[in-house]
Amino acid sequence: xxxxxxxxxxxxxxxxxxxxxxxxxxxxxxxxxxxxxxxxxxxxxxxxxxxxxxxxxxxxxxxxxxxxxxxxxxxxxxxxxxxxxxxxxxxxxxxxxxxxxxxxxxxxxxxxxxxxxxxxxxxxxxxxxxxxxxxxxxxxxxxxxxxxxxxxxxxxxxxxxxxxxxxxxxxxxxxxxxxxxxxxxxxxxxxxxxxxxxxxxxxxxxxxxxxxxxxxxxx
Numbered sequence: 001x002x003x004x005x006x007x008x009x010x011x012x013x014x015x016x017x018x019x020x021x022x023x024x025x026x027x028x029x030x031x032x033x034x035x036x037x038x039x040x041x042x043x044x045x046x047x048x049x050x051x052x053x054x055x056x057x058x059x060x061x062x063x064x065x066x067x068x069x070x071x072x073x074x075x076x077x078x079x080x081x082x083x084x085x086x087x088x089x090x091x092x093x094x095x096x097x098x099x100x101x102x103x104x105x106x107x108x109x110x111x112x113x114x115x116x117x118x119x120x121x122x123x124x125x126x127x128x129x130x131x132x133x134x135x136x137x138x139x140x141x142x143x144x145x146x147x148x149x150x151x152x153x154x155x156x157x158x159x160x161x162x163x164x165x166x167x168x169x170x171x172x173x174x175x176x177x178x179x180x181x182x183x184x185x186x187x188x189x190x191x192x193x194x195x196x197x198x199x200x201x202x203x204x205x206x207x208x209x210x211x212x213x214x215x216x217x218x219x
Contacts (some may be wrong), residue, residue: 051075058100068207099130
């Protein structure tokens with residue numbers, strides 16, 4: 001099945017059509033054209049990724065998000081990843097706004113293995129849904145802004161770095177409860193958290209492809 005996601009992007013100004021959106025049962029998908037990406041057209045070729053801010057209650061998810069966005073940008077042949085902000089044309093700031101999970105499927109305790117042992121009037125979760133939400137902002141560096149001003153000879157232009165792109169992304173995915181994978185007893189909470197961590201990593205990995213496409217086309 002296609003991946004579910006919610007995406008809100010910010011256009012800086014109208015640009016030529018670089019992408020085609022196709023609507024299917026779960027969202028919009030981006031199809032690239034053969035034109036060069038918008039960042040390259042603006043003269044942005046080197047990006048620095050700032051440390052990710054974690055505003056959720058789940059520690060460590062900022063590391064997964066940082067690693068995945070770094071991996072995706074590093075694999076791009078039109079925009080280069082640099083490790084010093086002074087070498088960059090733009091800075092990518094990322095913020096984790098949500099990393100949580102809720103029950104999404106329950107059943108009576110008598111329906112889980114071993115069947116008819118547990119009481120039927122007690123409900124247990126057999127599935128949870130994990131949600132990851134992130135916010136991204138791409139801003140010119142001061143050195144890039146100054147170079148652009150000098151190149152255009154627009155010395156009266158604002159000297160403050162401008163936001164080139166920003167976007168909010170959210171993804172969710174179900175994962176099985178401990179009883180569905182044959183694990184019971186006092187370790188159930190640990191197993192559920194382990195499945196949650198694994199699912200969050202998958203969500204971060206899949207989300208970054210959409211972040212990358214959005215940033216390079218600014219739709």
